Amino acid sequence: KAGVTQTPRYLIKTRGQQVTLSCSPISGHRSVSWYQQTPGQGLQFLFEYFSETQRNKGNFPGRFSGRQFSNSRSEMNVSTLELGDSALYLCASKSSTGNTEAFFGQGTRLTVV
Amino acid sequence: AQTVTQSQPEMSVQEAETVTLSCTYDTSESDYYLFWYKQPPSRQMILVIRQEAYKQQNATENRFSVNFQKAAKSFSLKISDSQLGDAAMYFCAYRSAGGKLIFGQGTELSVKP
Numbered sequence: 001k002a003g004v005t006q007t008p009r010y011l012i013k014t015r016g017q018q019v020t021l022s023c024s025p026i027s028g029h030r031s032v033s034w035y036q037q038t039p040g041q042g043l044q045f046l047f048e049y050f051s052e053t054q055r056n057k058g059n060f061p062g063r064f065s066g067r068q069f070s071n072s073r074s075e076m077n078v079s080t081l082e083l084g085d086s087a088l089y090l091c092a093s094k095s096s097t098g099n100t101e102a103f104f105g106q107g108t109r110l111t112v113v
Numbered sequence: 114a115q116t117v118t119q120s121q122p123e124m125s126v127q128e129a130e131t132v133t134l135s136c137t138y139d140t141s142e143s144d145y146y147l148f149w150y151k152q153p154p155s156r157q158m159i160l161v162i163r164q165e166a167y168k169q170q171n172a173t174e175n176r177f178s179v180n181f182q183k184a185a186k187s188f189s190l191k192i193s194d195s196q197l198g199d200a201a202m203y204f205c206a207y208r209s210a211g212g213k214l215i216f217g218q219g220t221e222l223s224v225k226p
Contacts, residue, residue, distance in 0.1 A: 033214070101148060
């Protein structure tokens with residue numbers, strides 16, 4: 001069974017641009033969550049999607065948005081990039097049955113210059 | 114709001130020895146889950162062990178075990194017979210039933226040969 005796949009692995013963008021990150025969950029998993037990891041703030045929850053609906057949202061500005069498709073793949077978009085958005089963005093998928101653990105992808109390293 | 118605290122930014126252990134990583138959390142909920150994740154240099158978060166709050170018995174996974182003290186809101190990880198491959202950043206995480214993961218700041222574990 002393939003794991004959680006995130007693309008791209010690395011990304012360099014300029015301030016003011018926008019970026020879209022992609023996450024393909026483990027087959028059969030319907031819940032996808034996104035986390036931002038920075039040296040200063042650590043790991044912070046961005047949002048969770050389940051069956052194409054946002055189920056939970058963290059404390060991030062509206063520049064951060066996401067969506068989930070019918071095949072459970074999810075995208076995260078950040079508009080008007082700021083230097084502080086440079087981070088490792090991790091995606092995690094979870095089975096819809098019961099409270100099972102989340103499985104993480106390898107992340108997308110975003111650098112904003 | 115729930116919080117997770119890891120008071121040891123760095124720990125070191127000799128190969129084949131035992132090390133304990135500390136974690137405390139704060140919550141008013143009675144139903145929740147606790148996890149230890151390992152993040153090696155590859156940056157992928159790997160689940161090490163999980164504990165359901167309603168279970169009094171401490172979870173064990175091979176060389177990894179936890180000491181779960183619900184009243185004290187403490188959840189430490191013990192690694193026995195430490196191996197070089199155990200060197201990584203370890204994160205303690207809290208999740209309420211169906212909710213988001215809340216992570217501690219992490220403990221960087223080094224293993225000396």
